[in-house]
Amino acid sequence: MGCGFMSSKRKQAIENQISIYDMVLKTGDKLFKDGALYGEIAGESELLYFVIKTNSRDNMPIPYQKHSLKNNILLGKLTLESFNYD
Numbered sequence: 266m267g268c269g270f271m272s273s274k275r276k277q278a279i280e281n282q283i284s285i286y287d288m289v290l291k292t293g294d295k296l297f298k299d300g301a302l303y304g305e306i307a308g309e310s311e312l313l314y315f316v317i318k319t320n321s322r323d324n325m326p327i328p329y330q331k332h333s334l335k336n337n338i339l340l341g342k343l344t345l346e347s348f349n350y351d
Contacts, residue, residue, distance in 0.1 A: 288335060290314055290345075297344045 294306040296316065304318040307326040314334050315326035337343045 288338070290331075290334070295346050297346075298342065303343060 290306050292306055296303045302319045304316040306314055307317045308315045313328045314331055315328055317326050
C-alpha cells in the first residue's frame with residue numbers, strides 16, 4: 266500500500282511542475298539571439314506567434330508556429346527578457 270501512496274505523491278508533484286510548454290509569450294515581448302535583439306512579438310493566433318524581426322525592412326510580422334518558437338527558446342537559440350507562465 267505504501268507504494269501506491271508514494272506514486273500518487275510523485276504524480277501530484279509532476280502535475281504541479283511548470284514546463285516550457287506552460288510559457289506564454291505576449292505582445293511586446295522581446296526575443297534575443299546571440300545577445301542581440303532579434304525581434305518582438307507583435308501578436309498571436311491559436312497556433313502562431315507573429316514576430317517583427319529587428320532587421321526586417323518592411324516591418325511585416327512573420328508567423329512562427331508556437332511550439333517551434335518555444336522549442337527555440339528551450340534549446341537556447343533564442344532568449345527572452347523574462348518568462349511568463351499561464
